[in-house]
Amino acid sequence: MTVTIDPTGSATSPAGYRAGAAYAGIKTYGAGKLDLGILVSDHPATAAGVFTRSRLHAATIDVSRERLEGGQGRAVVVNSGNANASTGERGLQDACRMAEIAATKTGLSTDAMFVNSTGVIGHHLPMDKIEAGIEAVELSANGGDDFARAILTTDLVPKHCSVRFGPYTLGGCAKGSGMIHPNMATMLAYLTTDAPIDREALQTALSEATDRSFNLITVDGDTSPSDTVLLFANGAAGGDAIMPGSEHYDAFREALDAVCIFLAKAIARDGEGATRLIEITVNGAASEADARRLVRDIGTSPLVKTAVHGADPNWGRVAGVIGRSEVAIVEEAVTIAVCGHRLFERTVPIPYEEAEVSRAMSGEEVTIEVSLGAGEASATGWTCDLTAEYIRINADYTT
Amino acid sequence: MTVTIDPTGSATSPAGYRAGAAYAGIKTYGAGKLDLGILVSDHPATAAGVFTRSRLHAATIDVSRERLEGGQGRAVVVNSGNANASTGERGLQDACRMAEIAATKTGLSTDAMFVNSTGVIGHHLPMDKIEAGIEAVELSANGGDDFARAILTTDLVPKHCSVRFGPYTLGGCAKGSGMIHPNMATMLAYLTTDAPIDREALQTALSEATDRSFNLITVDGDTSPSDTVLLFANGAAGGDAIMPGSEHYDAFREALDAVCIFLAKAIARDGEGATRLIEITVNGAASEADARRLVRDIGTSPLVKTAVHGADPNWGRVAGVIGRSEVAIVEEAVTIAVCGHRLFERTVPIPYEEAEVSRAMSGEEVTIEVSLGAGEASATGWTCDLTAEYIRINADYTT
Numbered sequence: 001m002t003v004t005i006d007p008t009g010s011a012t013s014p015a016g017y018r019a020g021a022a023y024a025g026i027k028t029y030g031a032g033k034l035d036l037g038i039l040v041s042d043h044p045a046t047a048a049g050v051f052t053r054s055r056l057h058a059a060t061i062d063v064s065r066e067r068l069e070g071g072q073g074r075a076v077v078v079n080s081g082n083a084n085a086s087t088g089e090r091g092l093q094d095a096c097r098m099a100e101i102a103a104t105k106t107g108l109s110t111d112a113m114f115v116n117s118t119g120v121i122g123h124h125l126p127m128d129k130i131e132a133g134i135e136a137v138e139l140s141a142n143g144g145d146d147f148a149r150a151i152l153t154t155d156l157v158p159k160h161c162s163v164r165f166g167p168y169t170l171g172g173c174a175k176g177s178g179m180i181h182p183n184m185a186t187m188l189a190y191l192t193t194d195a196p197i198d199r200e201a202l203q204t205a206l207s208e209a210t211d212r213s214f215n216l217i218t219v220d221g222d223t224s225p226s227d228t229v230l231l232f233a234n235g236a237a238g239g240d241a242i243m244p245g246s247e248h249y250d251a252f253r254e255a256l257d258a259v260c261i262f263l264a265k266a267i268a269r270d271g272e273g274a275t276r277l278i279e280i281t282v283n284g285a286a287s288e289a290d291a292r293r294l295v296r297d298i299g300t301s302p303l304v305k306t307a308v309h310g311a312d313p314n315w316g317r318v319a320g321v322i323g324r325s326e327v328a329i330v331e332e333a334v335t336i337a338v339c340g341h342r343l344f345e346r347t348v349p350i351p352y353e354e355a356e357v358s359r360a361m362s363g364e365e366v367t368i369e370v371s372l373g374a375g376e377a378s379a380t381g382w383t384c385d386l387t388a389e390y391i392r393i394n395a396d397y398t399t
Numbered sequence: 400m401t402v403t404i405d406p407t408g409s410a411t412s413p414a415g416y417r418a419g420a421a422y423a424g425i426k427t428y429g430a431g432k433l434d435l436g437i438l439v440s441d442h443p444a445t446a447a448g449v450f451t452r453s454r455l456h457a458a459t460i461d462v463s464r465e466r467l468e469g470g471q472g473r474a475v476v477v478n479s480g481n482a483n484a485s486t487g488e489r490g491l492q493d494a495c496r497m498a499e500i501a502a503t504k505t506g507l508s509t510d511a512m513f514v515n516s517t518g519v520i521g522h523h524l525p526m527d528k529i530e531a532g533i534e535a536v537e538l539s540a541n542g543g544d545d546f547a548r549a550i551l552t553t554d555l556v557p558k559h560c561s562v563r564f565g566p567y568t569l570g571g572c573a574k575g576s577g578m579i580h581p582n583m584a585t586m587l588a589y590l591t592t593d594a595p596i597d598r599e600a601l602q603t604a605l606s607e608a609t610d611r612s613f614n615l616i617t618v619d620g621d622t623s624p625s626d627t628v629l630l631f632a633n634g635a636a637g638g639d640a641i642m643p644g645s646e647h648y649d650a651f652r653e654a655l656d657a658v659c660i661f662l663a664k665a666i667a668r669d670g671e672g673a674t675r676l677i678e679i680t681v682n683g684a685a686s687e688a689d690a691r692r693l694v695r696d697i698g699t700s701p702l703v704k705t706a707v708h709g710a711d712p713n714w715g716r717v718a719g720v721i722g723r724s725e726v727a728i729v730e731e732a733v734t735i736a737v738c739g740h741r742l743f744e745r746t747v748p749i750p751y752e753e754a755e756v757s758r759a760m761s762g763e764e765v766t767i768e769v770s771l772g773a774g775e776a777s778a779t780g781w782t783c784d785l786t787a788e789y790i791r792i793n794a795d796y797t798t
Contacts, residue, residue, distance in 0.1 A: 021509045054719070054723050055721075087747060088720045090747070091747075310794030316484065319455050319521070320453070320455070349521040391787045394705035395706065395708045395709030
């Protein structure tokens with residue numbers, strides 16, 4: 001099967017989902033200015049979730065974990081502009097209340113309503129605005145685009161898509177921008193499918209797809225207290241429950257991976273201040289853990305990211321990261337290629353035409369490919385270049 | 400004893416050292432444009448060294464490690480502008496030849512001559528320029544300032560100082576700027592004393608002083624293949640060998656720590672594009688390793704560094720780093736203070752006057768103090784703010 005991504009698709013592309021958004025007046029920056037969104041499955045659904053590993057996580061994470069365990073979750077309410085993180089006991093109460101208001105509004109039990117907040121840390125939610133915002137939301141079967149915009153913070157573009165697999169559709173949206181790092185950083189993603197999927201299979205598939213996508217992107221090495229990926233499967237398109245070994249299972253996994261990777265790359269490409277997507281591939285690693293680790297180490301190096309910004313084939317900076325990283329290497333076998341040009345092998349630089357490689361690096365996507373000669377494992381991840389615009393955005397975020 | 404730093408001192412402040420520098424035409428950027436320096440002890444000396452842990456280290460590191468083992472080392476030749484790193488077998492031959500030429504020039508055996516190169520990675524040394532540069536150096540007892548300038552790359556200011564302890568002097572210089580990170584990154588430091596110090600005591604003292612200073616600074620999280628700290632003790636001021644338990648031993652340790660911390664802070668303050676020094680203190684850690692690790696995690700966070708650049712009391716970003724780091728915390732006991740203002744405790748923000756804290760952050764030094772409530776260990780380290788100028792410098796380094 002070849003997966004064909006529809007970049008116009010969204011979380012309401014699959015049957016049986018409605019979504020909507022409003023401007024509640026919480027967000028004072030960012031694209032579109034919608035800052036409160038609700039996504040609902042019209043039918044009972046199985047849900048799977050992956051959450052931030054930050055110990056100082058936001059109150060919403062506790063609430064959402066509870067929903068996942070409860071097994072009734074089929075909707076989510078999200079606000080942007082305020083993360084409701086580091087807000088103590090009152091923050092937890094606010095998160096519960098926000099879920100409750102949204103549940104009442106949509107006619108669901110509170111147990112069905114996940115809740116997320118993203119934005120600045122350490123400020124209490126303006127609950128009057130939240131309440132008015134929730135009231136103002138109008139749900140519709142083509143509200144996925146508005147919902148995708150409402151979850152954005154400093155993102156410049158909404159990120160959404162859908163794919164078909166067999167008789168089913170899988171869609172979703174994500175937000176990213178800054179504070180993006182493995183274990184998901186400030187990123188939110190909401191995925192939906194109208195396929196009927198066994199709950200355990202759904203969770204396994206989501207965890208593994210997250211590891212191959214959202215956990216391999218980095219913008220700035222920072223992790224947020226609010227990261228969440230949710231996946232709903234409501235079975236609205238009928239058929240038997242999908243699980244390992246059943247029809248459509250492999251297609252479902254492939255579709256899910258494709259959507260997660262599409263959204264993850266969209267997040268990296270739209271990293272704060274970014275002008276280029278960087279795709280980093282590590283081959284010949286002794287283990288997958290090593291390969292993933294080096295992908296992240298290279299992807300967080302400011303020197304590598306600024307060199308790419310300058311379209312500067314300064315592969316020595318990649319060598320510097322390999323040297324300091326703790327992954328296994330066979331020194332004589334290490335190779336480095338940039339945009340398909342092999343620049344380093346057998347411990348020495350390969351003469352190359354600087355202008356030609358620099359020209360290749362001047363496009364919207366730059367590839368860095370490293371081989372370690374230490375084994376058979378590999379990994380691919382994504383980051384963006386580091387620019388003066390990143391500094392401008394982040395030096396002036398709250399003040 | 401109170402240690403008084405003389406910021407006009409240098410590696411030739413102690414008795415029995417000469418140094419000099421020349422412009423060999425290797426460096427095409429940077430302050431002063433001297434790019435080749437030699438430092439020599441006129442007497443046999445004990446030497447101690449700490450080197451990069453990068454596996455893809457420069458050829459000069461192999462040569463210098465050999466010198467240290469040989470026990471005859473009492474001089475060093477350094478060039479800036481070209482790191483002679485990732486240059487394979489020819490790089491090693493060039494490093495040996497560079498040491499040999501400098502040894503001949505100074506009338507020493509090759510075994511006495513350490514060698515370092517710093518600058519761009521992956522280019523072979525222009526040996527004709529190196530040779531002519533070495534020939535042009537004139538050594539003198541007040542050449543420490545020129546030597547300190549010759550080792551600079553993108554540094555804006557030379558970094559040198561000296562202190563007195565008992566009848567002795569300890570002096571030195573360092574270079575830093577970019578690619579600065581624990582385990583020393585692109586940093587070089589050369590320290591000298593006219594005290595007679597037992598070789599084993601010298602190495603122990605240097606390793607421990609490095610851990611408390613150069614290994615606790617970070618500019619951008621990147622490590623270089625050339626990092627070196629060397630300390631010579633030539634006994635030119637007379638007296639009995641200093642070792643643990645002997646007179647002057649404690650004063651020597653204190654002096655060495657003070658010089659290393661002074662130079663480390665000077666490196667962080669002069670980080671590429673920096674406008675502010677950031678001092679990070681972690682208290683209440685379960686172990687010193689935890690405290691040091693969190694100092695580094697905070698010091699490498701682009702979000703923290705840009706917030707400081709914007710004089711933005713966005714302590715939530717510090718909380719974000721604490722949350723994602725793997726150090727032990729007692730969540731209810733975590734506190735965060737910026738420039739002496741307590742902003743977060745008992746899981747909630749403390750109301751504060753934003754303009755007042757922002758004003759306090761607008762100076763040349765910003766302090767971030769974190770307490771974890773998990774134990775008694777602590778550590779202090781240094782970094783600088785992240786600015787658009789950093790991007791400019793690093794996007795255009797080789798091209």
